[in-house]
Amino acid sequence: MSLLVKKVLGIGTAVIVVGVLIGLYVASWATSFPETVAASGSATTTGVSTRLTLQTVAAVGAKYSPAHPDWVSYLVQSHGKWLHSTDYKVPANSDVQITVLQYDGDSGLRNPFLSQVQGTVGATETIDGKTVNAINPEEASHTFAVPEMGILVPLPGVAEEAKNQCEFAPCTMAEAHRTITFTIHTGKKGRYHWQCFVPCAAGFLTGGGGPMQTLGYMDGYLEVV
Amino acid sequence: MAEPNHARRFTVLWVVASLIATPLVIVLLGPILPPGNGSQQASGHVTDNTVLLAMATPVLLLVVIYLIYAIIVFRQPKGGVLEGPAVRGNQRLQTWWIVVTSILVVSLAVYGTVRLEEDGAGSGGGPSPVVVPSGKKLKVQVIAQQWEFTYRFPEYGGVEVPHLELPVNQMVELHVTSLDVIHSFWAYQLGVKADANPNVDNVVYVKPTHEQTFEVRCAELCGIWHGAMFDHGHVVSQEAFNTWIAEQQTKYTAATKALPPYSKTYLPEPTRRAE
Numbered sequence: 001m002s003l004l005v006k007k008v009l010g011i012g013t014a015v016i017v018v019g020v021l022i023g024l025y026v027a028s029w030a031t032s033f034p035e036t037v038a039a040s041g042s043a044t045t046t047g048v049s050t051r052l053t054l055q056t057v058a059a060v061g062a063k064y065s066p067a068h069p070d071w072v073s074y075l076v077q078s079h080g081k082w083l084h085s086t087d088y089k090v091p092a093n094s095d096v097q098i099t100v101l102q103y104d105g106d107s108g109l110r111n112p113f114l115s116q117v118q119g120t121v122g123a124t125e126t127i128d129g130k131t132v133n134a135i136n137p138e139e140a141s142h143t144f145a146v147p148e149m150g151i152l153v154p155l156p157g158v159a160e161e162a163k164n165q166c167e168f169a170p171c172t173m174a175e176a177h178r179t180i181t182f183t184i185h186t187g188k189k190g191r192y193h194w195q196c197f198v199p200c201a202a203g204f205l206t207g208g209g210g211p212m213q214t215l216g217y218m219d220g221y222l223e224v225v
Numbered sequence: 226m227a228e229p230n231h232a233r234r235f236t237v238l239w240v241v242a243s244l245i246a247t248p249l250v251i252v253l254l255g256p257i258l259p260p261g262n263g264s265q266q267a268s269g270h271v272t273d274n275t276v277l278l279a280m281a282t283p284v285l286l287l288v289v290i291y292l293i294y295a296i297i298v299f300r301q302p303k304g305g306v307l308e309g310p311a312v313r314g315n316q317r318l319q320t321w322w323i324v325v326t327s328i329l330v331v332s333l334a335v336y337g338t339v340r341l342e343e344d345g346a347g348s349g350g351g352p353s354p355v356v357v358p359s360g361k362k363l364k365v366q367v368i369a370q371q372w373e374f375t376y377r378f379p380e381y382g383g384v385e386v387p388h389l390e391l392p393v394n395q396m397v398e399l400h401v402t403s404l405d406v407i408h409s410f411w412a413y414q415l416g417v418k419a420d421a422n423p424n425v426d427n428v429v430y431v432k433p434t435h436e437q438t439f440e441v442r443c444a445e446l447c448g449i450w451h452g453a454m455f456d457h458g459h460v461v462s463q464e465a466f467n468t469w470i471a472e473q474q475t476k477y478t479a480a481t482k483a484l485p486p487y488s489k490t491y492l493p494e495p496t497r498r499a500e
Contacts, residue, residue, distance in 0.1 A: 111385075112483040112485065134479035136483075197370070208405055208448065219449065
């Protein structure tokens with residue numbers, strides 16, 4: 001075998017190996033989605049009640065996101081444990097009670113129109129036991145919004161001067177937080193995107209980059225099945 | 226056998242084909258050209274597209290017929306390997322080509338400018354459009370944000386709504402702006418497309434001509450949920466619009482109270498966490 005043929009074969013093999021590795025990396029990245037977490041159901045006198053418990057944190061921490069420990073994020077509770085996912089499965093044509101334990105401070109809404117609760121049962125939310133139909137837009141920390149379903153729930157932030165603030169997820173009930181509950185009625189089956197409308201991505205241009213642009217942090221899917 | 230006059234034969238073929246094809250294109254294709262007749266501006270686009278197609282048809286035929294003619298008439302004879310005569314250029318042909326194409330392009334430029342000056346052609350004219358249609362106009366502000374369009378009606382208490390309804394046969398003055406990054410408001414069936422830039426008031430006029438449902442989407446890649454900036458708007462009768470806007474004023478009372486006074490643009494505050 002001549003030197004030229006050996007060189008060609010060597011370069012060809014190297015190109016193929018590198019190409020396969022790049023292909024595997026891209027395929028892995030393109031098919032990497034947050035784990036889908038099903039809302040929990042429990043029998044009640046009026047039927048089956050579906051509940052989804054979420055937590056919003058200012059910094060997700062290295063335990064859940066070694067690559068971006070300081071990114072703001074949602075977490076979801078499953079079987080008593082907090083998971084880093086924003087892909088939730090809920091039943092179709094059902095009431096789903098959602099509880100958000102909100103540990104983050106306020107950022108304020110860029111568009112105050114989004115301070116009014118929309119699309120929930122009764123068009124209200126309950127914040128720390130008080131039922132309201134809107135919040136002060138300046139006090140908004142995040143929103144839970146499913147535009148295709150017409151759902152928008154503004155989430156107020158923890159007061160700046162509050163003691164015992166949570167630094168990294170998972171945050172505990174002992175740390176300063178707001179408890180927000182609301183009920184949505186799911187319609188037909190489908191995959192609906194949900195998102196935060198508060199520009200809460202610290203350090204990014206207009207607050208809209210990083211966690212606002214990455215599945216698993218401030219946006220995800222509501223899988224209605 | 227004497228060589229036929231190819232120029233004359235080709236010209237006759239081309240002229241005949243153009244005389245047949247151009248009216249057919251206008252009559253058969255014209256009415257189905259996008260974006261349809263959802264508004265005065267959209268109908269204008271259909272007319273423009275028809276004019277462009279009618280002017281392009283003879284040019285296309287010139288190229289295609291010449292290609293086919295050359296393949297048939299100037300093909301290599303069987304068994305013969307002949308070099309064609311050297312072509313040294315044809316000043317008359319080149320002059321005609323430049324003159325005719327220049328006339329075509331300049332005519333289209335003049336036509337486009339005149340059409341644009343008639344009613345803005347559904348495109349954004351910036352904060353001070355050169356052409357302002359006369360008569361009563363309904364003012365609607367289109368507010369883009371990642372990732373939703375909302376609409377504000379300053380003449381109805383400044384109410385803001387998440388879906389768009391417009392009255393039929395009413396000139397609408399859209400003020401398109403953004404609260405964050407660059408978006409583009411595209412109401413396809415209405416023939417409207419206008420950039421939505423932060424701190425810019427981009428004015429566009431549209432007059433829907435019949436009741437319909439139209440698509441609204443963002444036409445500027447604006448982030449992860451760019452594709453989700455999609456909605457359906459409705460053109461309804463004036464009575465239905467009056468009822469709808471009154472309902473919206475009631476429904477969004479709380480949100481309206483929280484809104485700042487109507488302004489052509491909004492400084493996207495707060496940006497406490499952003500750079």
